[in-house]
Amino acid sequence: MTPSTSAPAPSPAPAPASAIASARGLVKTYGAGQTAVTALAGIDVDFRRGELTAIMGPSGSGKSTLMHCMAGLDTATAGSVVVDGEDVGLMNQRQLTRLRRTRLGFIFQAFNLVPTLTAAENITLPLDIARRPVDRAHFDAIVAALGLQDRLGHRPSELSGGQQQRVACARALVAKPAVIFADEPTGNLDSTASGQLLGFLRASVDDLGQSVVMVTHDPRAASFAHRVLFLADGALVAEITAPTQASVLEVLGSLGTPAPAAEAASLSSVGA
Numbered sequence: 686m687t688p689s690t691s692a693p694a695p696s697p698a699p700a701p702a703s704a705i706a707s708a709r710g711l712v713k714t715y716g717a718g719q720t721a722v723t724a725l726a727g728i729d730v731d732f733r734r735g736e737l738t739a740i741m742g743p744s745g746s747g748k749s750t751l752m753h754c755m756a757g758l759d760t761a762t763a764g765s766v767v768v769d770g771e772d773v774g775l776m777n778q779r780q781l782t783r784l785r786r787t788r789l790g791f792i793f794q795a796f797n798l799v800p801t802l803t804a805a806e807n808i809t810l811p812l813d814i815a816r817r818p819v820d821r822a823h824f825d826a827i828v829a830a831l832g833l834q835d836r837l838g839h840r841p842s843e844l845s846g847g848q849q850q851r852v853a854c855a856r857a858l859v860a861k862p863a864v865i866f867a868d869e870p871t872g873n874l875d876s877t878a879s880g881q882l883l884g885f886l887r888a889s890v891d892d893l894g895q896s897v898v899m900v901t902h903d904p905r906a907a908s909f910a911h912r913v914l915f916l917a918d919g920a921l922v923a924e925i926t927a928p929t930q931a932s933v934l935e936v937l938g939s940l941g942t943p944a945p946a947a948e949a950a951s952l953s954s955v956g957a
C-alpha cells in the first residue's frame with residue numbers, strides 16, 4: 686500500500702460558545718447514483734445565541750434541508766450538528782423526539798394547530814405532551830404581547846390566519862425553547878399580520894433572549910433579522926448583518942434570484 690503523502694485534514698473548528706446551533710461539514714444527499722441530489726454540499730455555520738438569523742436563497746438552494754437537519758427532523762449524510770451543546774447526530778429517535786419536545790420550538794408556514802383544541806390548549810400542548818408544568822406568568826406575558834387574551838377560548842377555525850400564526854408562535858415560545866426554527870412563518874399572512882408576527886419574533890429575541898432561525902423568501906421578513914445567511918446550490922455564499930430590504934435585495938440580485946416585484950417597486954419608488 687502506498688503511504689499517503691497528503692496532510693491530514695484539519696479538524697473542524699469547534700462551535701463557539703456564542704452559538705446556539707452549529708453545523709460542521711454538513712452534507713445532505715437525496716437518492717443515489719445518477720439521480721442523487723446534493724441538497725447541502727458541506728456547510729459550516731454557527732447560529733448565534735440571542736439572535737434572529739434569517740436563511741435566504743433561491744428555490745432549491747437547500748434552506749429547508751438545512752433547517753430540518755439542524756432541528757433533527759432530517760438526518761444528514763455527513764457532518765455534524767450541535768444544538769444547545771448536544772450532538773444531534775449521535776441521538777437515536779427517542780432522544781431526537783425528546784430534544785424537539787423539550788429544547789426546540791417550531792413555527793411553520795401551515796400553522797399546524799390542532800383543530801379540535803382551543804387556542805389556549807394549542808399553546809400549552811407541547812408542555813402537556815411532555816408532562817411539564819405551564820409557567821402561568823410566562824404564558825400570560827406571551828399571550829398579552831401577542832394580543833391573544835380575547836381569543837384563548839376560540840378554536841383555530843374561529844381565528845384569522847394572523848391570529849392562528851400568533852397562536853403557533855405562542856406555542857413555540859411557551860416552553861422557553863433553546864432555539865425556535867421557523868420555516869416561512871409569514872408565508873400565509875398579509876402584510877399587516879406578517880409585520881406584527883415578525884415584530885413579535887424580533888422582540889422575543891431582544892427582550893426575552895430567545896434565539897430564532899427563520900427560513901424566508903421575503904426580503905422584508907429578513908430585514909427583521911440580526912443577520913441573514915444566503916445559500917446557493919447547497920453552500921453558504923454570503924452573509925449580512927443588520928440587514929435592510931435594500932441590502933437583502935442587492936445580495937439576492939447578485940445570486941441571480943429575481944426580486945419579488947412588489948418589494949423592488951416599493952423600494953425604487955422611495956429611492957432605496
Ligand SMILES: Nc1ncnc2c1ncn2[C@@H]1O[C@H](COP(=O)(O)OP(=O)(O)OP(=O)(O)O)[C@@H](O)[C@H]1O
Binds near residue numbers: 715750
Ligand atoms: N425528500 C427529497 N427527496 C429528493 N430531493 C429532495 C428532497 N427534499 C429536497 N430535495 C432536493 O434538495 C434540494 C434542496 O431542497 P430544499 O427544499 O432544501 O430547498 P429550499 O431552498 O428550501 O427550496 P424552496 O425555497 O423552494 O422551499 C432541491 O434540489 C430539492 O429538489
